[in-house]
Amino acid sequence: MKASVDTGAQRLIRFLEHAGVEYIFGLSGGAAMPIFDALVDSRIKLILTRHEQGATHMADGYARATGKPGVVLVTSGPGATNTVTGLLTALMDSVPVLVLTGQTPTFNLGKDAFQEADVTGITYPVVKHSYLITSAQELPRVVKEAWHVLTTGRPGPVLVDLPKDVTQGPCDAPEPETIDIPGYRIPSLPDTEALDRAATALGQAKRPLLYVGHGAVISGAGEAIAALSDKLQAPVVNTLLGKGAVDETGPLHLGMLGMHGTAYANKAVVACDLIMSIGGRWDDRITGKVDAFCTDAVRLHVDIDAAEFDKTVTSHIQLLGDARRTVEALLPRVRPGDTGAWLAQCQAWREQFPLTFESPDDDHLRAQHVLSRLNALTEGKALMTTDVGQHQMWAAQFCLTRANRMWLSSGGAGTMGYGFPAAIGAQFARPDTPVWAIVGDGGYQMTLCELATACVHKLPVKVLIINNNYLGMVRQWQELFFENRLSGVDLEGNPDFVKLAEAYGAKALRISHPSEIDDVLSEAIAYADGPCVVEASVVKEDNVFPMIPAGAAVSEMLIERPTEKLEKPSGST
Amino acid sequence: MSSDPNSTSNAAAKPADGLNDVHTLSLVVRDRPGVLVRIALVFARRGYNIGSLAVSPGAAGGFARMTITSQGNPETLEQIIKQLAKLVDVVHVADHLEHPPLEAEIALVKVGVGEGSDRNQALHEVALEFNAVVVDRGKATSVLRLIGSRDELQAALSALAPFQVQELVRSGSVVMDKGRSVLTDLLQKS
Missing domain, CATH: 3.30.70.260 (ACT domain)
Known part of the structure; x- marks a missing residue:
């Protein structure tokens, strides 16, 4: 090998530098050593994590917070398999994450070599696309194509598996000038006929409702949607992942819809005569019983992925394209109808069925109280990430999101352990934005080893642990649907989270009484010398309401704790 | 697959006709x-x-x-x-x-023979009827090669059932649209 010829690894890193990659989140290992070696000479900053799942969620958080791809580098075998949960999380929520995996040399493939795993095989169902590179000369073409797939169309994770002889071997193949993927098409804008039909339907509706999903966040459609809502005088609801596309504190915004959405959002869903999904995919958490969902309403669907049309709910008008460009194209076409009575009705519901929680007293610290104070004290300027479970739903209800890319949560996959590493990735991406990870005591323990990563880099990321010593959402279901026969939900043996954080070198605070909430949160907000962990020891057995039991119709929403026994849910989990 | 706005069901995965197509x-x-x-x-x-x-x-x-x-x-x-x-x-x-396309499939069928000329004659007639070729004629078995549409193969196999089919292998259908098709255009472009 001539000294002047770059290795495959050097070509890879140079490509990523040119593509604007600032950070790579990863954990080293034998098969990936040539790539880690190439990073020594690179301006890309390597963030060494404590577990590959954490690396993947950090890259995911970085990507959601910026819209730019997050990059992960891990070794073969177990290093690669530890990224699978992060890949699923990114796939389900359409996040551009590039996972680079080391692999045993090509001559060892299929021979059960040390730390060999069939990584492309294991990950087929959880990637947008993937590649196994079998020669160094192929690397520039494959990496360019992978980056193109990663950064265009409906985002999703892309995996590139890199055998050690490919990254170590010489590569003098020229940089390819073009990309040739004849099977890959990127929709941009629906045809005029569909736009005109949609505009007519929107103008004719008496009770229109705009249902905003993650696609609106990804495409930056919020401003256009707010303008459309204003022009039509149509109320807006958003999904868990759609939070922030349109300011949730706006007068036409009814908050989150779905299983734990606001009562007034769900009442609007039941009563509307037109519903338009903008980058939402009619997930089972939104629709409840599909056969009963918006049956009498005209249903419009804006999506960049044609495979989402008619997947769960059929639609009358399908608009294939980028959400922002589609809504912008609709704006000049629509003529507002008369929605005065509809808005008055929505306002009446808002007043009649507000989001509430039991009034706090000195003996009971309630998660909802802590979160509504966090919402007030951060003044809508904090980026929030969550884990999965009760705290996630309470945070979604009580922490209103006012701007795009300020709310990161694992929706589709429902990945516990996501929130904290995602917050680390987001804090790297946006050092000047306050970042709060809102987590439960269950999920936090799945990835809390990344406290070391946060401490090493003195990231001012905050962690708010809503600690009820339970896997609370499952406990809630067992209480409501399984005669309170608790099984596998009691987290006895939880550590002292304050001491544990201090052991890592992080600042740690505890809220035990409602009277301490504001002081402790303010102290955490003011602390900027590194991570700060706040443990809120909350009432153990609070439940999240409103609630639509899985498989029930939206109209069967429970606004508060039911007084009679409920049937076991027949629908989705 | 847009449906009528007045329809009452909106579930995409509703049970429907066409299960056997x-x-x-x-x-x-x-x-x-x-x-x-x-x-x-x-x-x-x-x-x-x-x-x-x-x-x-x-x-x-x-x-x-x-x-x-x-x-x-x-x-x-x-x-x-x-x-x-x-x-x-x-x-x-x-x-x-x-739009049903042109369709072809190949099958090789091994049948038992050997009990006199009547049986061989009968096999020969079946082969003639279905345009099959006897590609191997052994002492105990013969192998026929069938070519045709799925339905034609099915009919031939039914006719061969009395001959004790011992082994069967089919290629699976291959199809092609008549005239110009999207696939023709695609391949010419690339």
Whole structure:
């Protein structure tokens, strides 16, 4: 090998530098050593994590917070398999994450070599696309194509598996000038006929409702949607992942819809005569019983992925394209109808069925109280990430999101352990934005080893642990649907989270009484010398309401704790 | 598949007619490692069986042509087709249900012989009727080669049933639209 010829690894890193990659989140290992070696000479900053799942969620958080791809580098075998949960999380929520995996040399493939795993095989169902590179000369073409797939169309994770002889071997193949993927098409804008039909339907509706999903966040459609809502005088609801596309504190915004959405959002869903999904995919958490969902309403669907049309709910008008460009194209076409009575009705519901929680007293610290104070004290300027479970739903209800890319949560996959590493990735991406990870005591323990990563880099990321010593959402279901026969939900043996954080070198605070909430949160907000962990020891057995039991119709929403026994849910989990 | 705004059901996966229709899909795919696995997974995760699968190089270099038959709930199959089309390595998918294409399949059938000339004569007649060729004539067995549409093969196999079929192998259908088709255009472009 001539000294002047770059290795495959050097070509890879140079490509990523040119593509604007600032950070790579990863954990080293034998098969990936040539790539880690190439990073020594690179301006890309390597963030060494404590577990590959954490690396993947950090890259995911970085990507959601910026819209730019997050990059992960891990070794073969177990290093690669530890990224699978992060890949699923990114796939389900359409996040551009590039996972680079080391692999045993090509001559060892299929021979059960040390730390060999069939990584492309294991990950087929959880990637947008993937590649196994079998020669160094192929690397520039494959990496360019992978980056193109990663950064265009409906985002999703892309995996590139890199055998050690490919990254170590010489590569003098020229940089390819073009990309040739004849099977890959990127929709941009629906045809005029569909736009005109949609505009007519929107103008004719008496009770229109705009249902905003993650696609609106990804495409930056919020401003256009707010303008459309204003022009039509149509109320807006958003999904868990759609939070922030349109300011949730706006007068036409009814908050989150779905299983734990606001009562007034769900009442609007039941009563509307037109519903338009903008980058939402009619997930089972939104629709409840599909056969009963918006049956009498005209249903419009804006999506960049044609495979989402008619997947769960059929639609009358399908608009294939980028959400922002589609809504912008609709704006000049629509003529507002008369929605005065509809808005008055929505306002009446808002007043009649507000989001509430039991009034706090000195003996009971309630998660909802802590979160509504966090919402007030951060003044809508904090980026929030969550884990999965009760705290996630309470945070979604009580922490209103006012701007795009300020709310990161694992929706589709429902990945516990996501929130904290995602917050680390987001804090790297946006050092000047306050970042709060809102987590439960269950999920936090799945990835809390990344406290070391946060401490090493003195990231001012905050962690708010809503600690009820339970896997609370499952406990809630067992209480409501399984005669309170608790099984596998009691987290006895939880550590002292304050001491544990201090052991890592992080600042740690505890809220035990409602009277301490504001002081402790303010102290955490003011602390900027590194991570700060706040443990809120909350009432153990609070439940999240409103609630639509899985498989029930939206109209069967429970606004508060039911007084009679409920049937076991027949629908989705 | 837009439905009537006045319809009362909106569930895409409602039970429907057409459960027994055999759908024949033509795919043009990039000739890349893993493409077959990705396609198979689209069927498998929805609990769908692939009835037959034939893969061969396409007319243009770097591409392969696949013919897949499957049956089941038509709404799910529609979703399967969309998910196939979405795969980066899949260039085109067509379902031939509405416009029956030209269709061919090959089968080799091994039948027992040897009990006198009557039986051999009868086998010969069946072969004649179905345009089959006896490609091996042994002491105890004969092998027939059948070529035809799926229905024609089915008819021939029924006629051969009395001859004690000992072994059967079928290639799976391959299909082609008559005249100019999207697939022709695609391959000429690439």
